[in-house]
Amino acid sequence: MIRLLRVFWYTFWLTCPACQRGRMFRSLFVMNVRCPTCNVVFERDNGEVTGGMAINTALLCLIAIAGGVLAITTTIPTVPLLLGVGGFMALFGVLFYRHARALWVGVLYVTGSINEDV
Ligand SMILES: [Zn+2]
Structure with missing residues (x-):
């Protein structure tokens, strides 16, 4: 549990889960293929980026549900509420993109799909 x-x-802070020192991203939206410190490959297969997208999409759905609950249970006018929730979702989706991909790399590391042998 402590390891998890x-x-x-470390992955939430965009740091390699294997060596806990290397940066996972070289720029705002470009992930390194390999860790610059320990040379581990972050995403071995082409489709593994979808895991991070799934994390991001799931969190955006939760935000949308929270917005729906707010619309039903409060007296906040609908149009400002929709604009606020929609704007927050757009901003959150962009800003959390790197963390979602990094968290997915953490899932791959914990499940043994990423290891230091390559
Ligand atoms: Zn590393």
């Missing part, structure tokens, strides 16, 4: 928390702590 440690891996997700």
